Amino acid sequence: MSDHDTEDHLEEIALEPLPLDAWHRARGARMVPFAGYEMPIQYEGIVAEHNWTRENAGLFDVSHMGQLVLSGPDLDAAVEAVLPIDLATLKLGQQRYSLLLDENGGVLDDLMVSRWPEALYLVVNGATKWDDMGTLREALPDDITMNYLDERALLALQGPKAADALARHATGEYPLSALTFMKFGQFKLAGHDVTIARAGYTGEDGFEISLPAEAAAEVADLLCAEPEVKPIGLGARDSLRLEAGLPLYGHDISPETSPIEAGLTFGINKRRRTEGGYPGAERINREIAEGTARKWVGLKLEGRLPAREGAEVFAGSEKIGTVTSGGFSPTLGAPIAMAYVSSDHAAIGTQIEVEVRGKRLAATVSPTPFVPHRYHRGS
């Protein structure tokens, strides 16, 4: 028996422990190398953890992600020269999805940008954070300061009962319930100053909590003592985000894909589509106007055999695309996948085939998310 999975097989480099390393091990986590760290892939099992998060609340350690703070004179103009974001419409307390693009419009990373007082707070992917810092430092003027918050941990509490569990502990100027999807605020948890954003990567209502690394174990214990909350590993994080139709950097999006192909046009804010002035704008604007030759689509497969990253997609004898993420959906009890396919086969309902180990599996282009998002947008 041997794995031929599609996880990143990193070079043998010294893996850094995350702030909660011992905490994960004490709770029976199986640790694997991911993004240069030892990370928990699962505790009791991926399906059980997946279902728990959909029904209750799961606590995810995402401290491998990069937390950056940018500040300095003419900050908005400086950042708009690098990201296709409209910062004039990003108010204090708001968070927005954005994209770091190269000169050809390829995706270097996807990230979250939040407006802090006199600063912007960014959360970038763990595997790309060092490159991102290099790209940002080079692109931003010298008088813009970039702080890497390497002494902060990041915890995500996700699921329909996350708000109930967190509200018992979070105190601040206003109640946690004042936060709606993609808003954030300052709170106190167990006496520590934390920022909480109502966002996540599961499709469920939930929160991302940035806190001092030395407080992470105490806060994780506090939250996991709530009856709704269990720790959840990276394995379920991946199956949850796949059901939610959310892209995984390095797999679904990369320098070889444009955000327009990936259906991430909302990441190019409206004013920037006409004004341009960010890396890759020429290609992006052309693709918005003229469309793209291929599109990133959801696939539902017949039978039970999953198609994984790299599986080829066919219409008859013609190869029309490639799977970028795929697996078995615990919620649907069936295999699902995301793939780039040529745009003439991208319409919902199109019947195609996916090849797995020489076998052709019937599949249908399907709407995403596969499992509806349940974000808390307020009444």
Add this chain to the structure above:
Amino acid sequence: MPRYYTDEHEWIDVEDDVATVGITEYAQGQLGDIVFVELPEVGAMIEQGKDAAVVESVKAASDVYAPITGEVTETNAALEEDPSLVNSSPEDAGWFFRMTIAAPAELDKLMDEDAYKAFVEDL
């Protein structure tokens, strides 16, 4: 009935001239929730150490190797209906396939239960 083990975590029971093959308790624990098992065709010749089956978990696909050389004579139809049998009963109801024993000397290269237990403890 002697049971042998491979260092790739397959087990093989030998009864007269027929062998039954599956994966070990340790292997199913490592794989996690199994959602599909791709079994060889009855009649297929499989070769010691080469691909014989594929196990798909939620997370990944994993190869299962032939512990010995021989011809596949029967596959476990119950796994088509319920692949999770490999999780719940890996060394009994969750068997994969039966096969002939082309070269009995190949069995000598495999581990017995005590050796396999020691092998797993060292992992």
